[in-house]
Amino acid sequence: MYNAGKIITGLVIFVVIFTLPLWWQVGKAAPPAPKPELPKTAKVCVEDTAYMRTSHMQLLNDWRNAVVRDQDRVYVGKDGKKYSMSLTNDCMACHNDKKKFCDQCHNYLAVAPYCWDCHLTPEQVKESK
Numbered sequence: 001m002y003n004a005g006k007i008i009t010g011l012v013i014f015v016v017i018f019t020l021p022l023w024w025q026v027g028k029a030a031p032p033a034p035k036p037e038l039p040k041t042a043k044v045c046v047e048d049t050a051y052m053r054t055s056h057m058q059l060l061n062d063w064r065n066a067v068v069r070d071q072d073r074v075y076v077g078k079d080g081k082k083y084s085m086s087l088t089n090d091c092m093a094c095h096n097d098k099k100k101f102c103d104q105c106h107n108y109l110a111v112a113p114y115c116w117d118c119h120l121t122p123e124q125v126k127e128s129k
C-alpha cells in the first residue's frame with residue numbers, strides 16, 4: 001500500500017537535500033550594493049556622473065596638484081561653471097555627509113582614503129567653530 005504521508009515527507013527531504021547547496025548561498029550572497037546619498041541641494045556634479053564615478057580620485061589629485069604646486073584654485077567645469085578646487089569647501093559643500101556618501105562606496109570596496117587625516121569634514125568644521 002502506498003503511504004501518501006511518507007512519500008510526501010520523503011519528497012520534501014529529497015528536495016531539501018538536493019537544493020542544499022543553493023540554501024547555503026542565501027546567507028552568503030554579496031552585500032547589497034552601496035547607495036551613496038546624493039545631495040538635495042544640487043542636480044549636477046562638477047563633471048558628469050559617469051566620469052565622477054570612475055575618476056573622482058584622479059580629479060582630486062589634479063586639484064591638489066593645481067592648488068599646492070601652482071596656487072591655482074579655480075576649476076572650470078565642462079559647462080564653463082567655475083569651482084573652487086577644495087575637498088572640504090567644494091566637494092563636501094554638496095556631498096556634506098561623508099558617512100552617507102563617500103564611505104558608502106569606500107567601505108563596500110574596502111578602500112580608506114587617508115585624506116581626512118588632515119582635511120576636515122563639514123561636520124568637523126562646524127564643531128571647530
Ligand code: HEC
Pocket residue numbers: 036038039042043044045046049052053056059060087090091092093094095
Ligand atoms: C555643486 C554640488 C556638487 C559639487 C561641488 C560636487 N558634487 Fe559630486 N555630485 C553632485 C550631484 C548632484 C551628483 C549626482 C548627479 C546625478 O544625479 O547624476 C554628484 C555625483 C557624484 C559622484 C557619483 C555618485 C554616484 O552615485 O555614482 C561622485 C563620486 C562625486 N559626485 C564626487 C564628487 C567629488 C569628489 C567632488 C569634488 C571634486 C564633487 N563630487 C563635487 C553634486 C556635487
Ligand code: HEC
Pocket residue numbers: 036053056057060087091092095101102103104105106109111112113114115
Ligand atoms: C559611487 C561610489 C563612490 C563614491 C560615492 C565615492 N567614491 Fe571615492 N572611490 C570609489 C572607487 C571605486 C575608488 C577606487 C578604489 C580602488 O582604486 O580600488 C575610490 C577611490 C577614492 C580615492 C583614492 C583612494 C586610494 O587609496 O586610491 C579618493 C581620494 C576618493 N575615492 C575620494 C572620494 C571622496 C572625497 C568622496 C566623497 C566626496 C568619494 N570618494 C566618494 C568610489 C566612490
Ligand code: HEC
Pocket residue numbers: 060061063064067068085086087088089113114115116117118119
Ligand atoms: C598630511 C596632511 C594631508 C593629507 C593626508 C591630505 N592632504 Fe590634501 N592638502 C593638505 C594641505 C596642507 C593642503 C594645502 C591647503 C591649502 O593650501 O589650501 C592640501 C590641499 C589639498 C587640495 C586643494 C585645497 C583644498 O582645500 O582641498 C585638495 C583637493 C586635496 N588636498 C586633496 C586631498 C586628497 C584627495 C587627499 C587624500 C587622497 C589628501 N588631500 C590628503 C594636506 C593633506
